[in-house]
Amino acid sequence: MLSTTEYNKIKWQLDHILATITGPPRQHLRTTFKKKLHEHKLATTYPPFQQSNYEQFFISFRTNDSTLHHLIEQVKSSTIFTLDTESIIIPHKPNKPALIQIQIILSHSFSYVIFIEVCHLPPTNEPTFQLIQTFFQTLFNINNNIFIWGDKNELDGFLSFNLFTYDDINTFNDRNLQSEFKNYWNRKHPHQLKSSSSTNDSECICESCLGLQSNNTWSLQNAVAYELHQWLDKRKTKSSFDIGLDPHLYHFNSSELEYRQSLTQYATYDCLSMQQLLLKLNLITSQELIVDSLNEIDIIISNDLTPPSPHTSNIPITINISPQQSNQAASAIAVLIQTANDNMNDLEAVSSDDDEHQQREILNEQQRNPLTIQERKKIHNRSNTLKQRQRSYKHEIVQRDIDKRFTITDIKNILRQHSIKFCAINTSVSPTTNKKSLYIGIKNKNLLSNYKEQTKQLFTTTHYKQYKHVFRSSNYKDDRRNGYQRRNQTS
Numbered sequence: 001m002l003s004t005t006e007y008n009k010i011k012w013q014l015d016h017i018l019a020t021i022t023g024p025p026r027q028h029l030r031t032t033f034k035k036k037l038h039e040h041k042l043a044t045t046y047p048p049f050q051q052s053n054y055e056q057f058f059i060s061f062r063t064n065d066s067t068l069h070h071l072i073e074q075v076k077s078s079t080i081f082t083l084d085t086e087s088i089i090i091p092h093k094p095n096k097p098a099l100i101q102i103q104i105i106l107s108h109s110f111s112y113v114i115f116i117e118v119c120h121l122p123p124t125n126e127p128t129f130q131l132i133q134t135f136f137q138t139l140f141n142i143n144n145n146i147f148i149w150g151d152k153n154e155l156d157g158f159l160s161f162n163l164f165t166y167d168d169i170n171t172f173n174d175r176n177l178q179s180e181f182k183n184y185w186n187r188k189h190p191h192q193l194k195s196s197s198s199t200n201d202s203e204c205i206c207e208s209c210l211g212l213q214s215n216n217t218w219s220l221q222n223a224v225a226y227e228l229h230q231w232l233d234k235r236k237t238k239s240s241f242d243i244g245l246d247p248h249l250y251h252f253n254s255s256e257l258e259y260r261q262s263l264t265q266y267a268t269y270d271c272l273s274m275q276q277l278l279l280k281l282n283l284i285t286s287q288e289l290i291v292d293s294l295n296e297i298d299i300i301i302s303n304d305l306t307p308p309s310p311h312t313s314n315i316p317i318t319i320n321i322s323p324q325q326s327n328q329a330a331s332a333i334a335v336l337i338q339t340a341n342d343n344m345n346d347l348e349a350v351s352s353d354d355d356e357h358q359q360r361e362i363l364n365e366q367q368r369n370p371l372t373i374q375e376r377k378k379i380h381n382r383s384n385t386l387k388q389r390q391r392s393y394k395h396e397i398v399q400r401d402i403d404k405r406f407t408i409t410d411i412k413n414i415l416r417q418h419s420i421k422f423c424a425i426n427t428s429v430s431p432t433t434n435k436k437s438l439y440i441g442i443k444n445k446n447l448l449s450n451y452k453e454q455t456k457q458l459f460t461t462t463h464y465k466q467y468k469h470v471f472r473s474s475n476y477k478d479d480r481r482n483g484y485q486r487r488n489q490t491s
Helices: 004-015 023-045 065-076 127-139 152-161 177-188 220-228 254-280 323-329 355-363 373-392 408-417 445-455 461-490
Strands: 053-059 080-088 096-105 110-117 145-148 173-176 296-299 317-320 396-402 422-429 436-442
Touching (some): 004 023, 053 065, 096 254, 173 177, 177 254, 436 445
Parallel strands (some): 080 145, 145 173
Antiparallel strands (some): 080 096
């Protein structure tokens, strides 16, 4: 992260602070230099933080009502959340609230991350603002566990925006993950005395031996580093999170968009890293992600994941079961994919050009009816179909932003022309970017790299024009040949 020159310069500055600088200014300088050196140490010791799959949403005056209704429904489908906030530091004044990040944990590997841009809200008299209030009222529910790295008092500064009240904040079950992590670490890593006769070469990693004060709280960065062994970049802590992060909020140039994307990633990783710590510490389990009753199965389909994929591993599924019914329900619960055909026998026909339309329709449907035996059998059959899909896409080629005019039939014909042996074909269109992606299941993993190289230049707009030109030329020649043969037969 730091060059050798920069590193040595900061170390020298730390050791040679002028004697005339005393009191708080001196302490502030020492803290600044130490943070830079610590950031460098972590960045050179651990790999960068690896995100789990998520989809992001921005809430501002640009947000449409249908998106808010959808988010409210997803809040209802979970009881596990993380919450974080960002504020702007103003010298000699209280910090300025700028951003609230909410993560809806829908499964172990997928979540929604929502950014409420409080400096860019709609007027309070508009229905959109009232829907945002409803979102928080739904979130701040007595049955919801909301994990925060610190205390929920950090929400007090946001009360002036009238999105929620003191009573709302005191309703939900807040979990101070920062405090829980400290207790966990001290239990797991007590101080180890090193004796000369000891054969244990492992270093003691208690708080004291790590250089952490026992009366201080843990930073999220340190927790991620020492527990997850990853570097969580915190260099943008003091950035201007009030500028509007949503790329559609205003008209931005490329550099402005890039900067906002970096701030968005920073804010997102705070939530995602908390989720990974929750899983590592077993503070949330599969049982907690399965809430409500057997009669309430919510299927949430998303076409625009990060990274996007139409396959099971990246489709958020929330299946709700009460603890009393969990044993009985275990055999009855199955993951349901809407595009699968119950009687699908041909693996090539895993998709059609109408899949995207079906997915959008099912996105807004939530079945809340008691399951009959036939319905349970139907779910079981479709789960078997899903498993078959997973096997088909175990080795895959992903082509982003292909020309939308390519049909499934076109794609299959082209792959056969290039002698590419595939077992499954699927496409999806992102609802946010409107770009079409292609997914090709390959049976023989040994041929995957060769096939990837062969398909690099395929399915682009240029390729489509070439393909159709050859196709029309071929049809024209066939028509002429057939006409010539018919004339010879009649003469």
